[in-house]
Amino acid sequence: MDTRIRKPRSRTCELCGRQEVWSDEKGTWKIVTEDGERQVGDPHCLHEWDITGAFTPIETTDA
Numbered sequence: 650m651d652t653r654i655r656k657p658r659s660r661t662c663e664l665c666g667r668q669e670v671w672s673d674e675k676g677t678w679k680i681v682t683e684d685g686e687r688q689v690g691d692p693h694c695l696h697e698w699d700i701t702g703a704f705t706p707i708e709t710t711d712a
């Protein structure tokens with residue numbers, strides 16, 4: 650059975666708004682370009698990533 654490990658495919662910095670997507674070819678994060686503008690955010694930001702997608706590192710016990 651082919652089990653694929655689900656990885657986060659995109660992430661956004663909660664502090665400066667930088668957006669990146671994962672590139673399988675390069676094996677690194679790429680900056681998202683929207684309307685010809687690269688969503689680089691603040692180059693001096695430490696980046697607080699809000700990982701979106703199927704990958705959830707924290708499980709909430711909200712029962």
Ligand SMILES: [Zn+2]
Nearest residue numbers: 662665694696
């Ligand atoms: Zn940032």
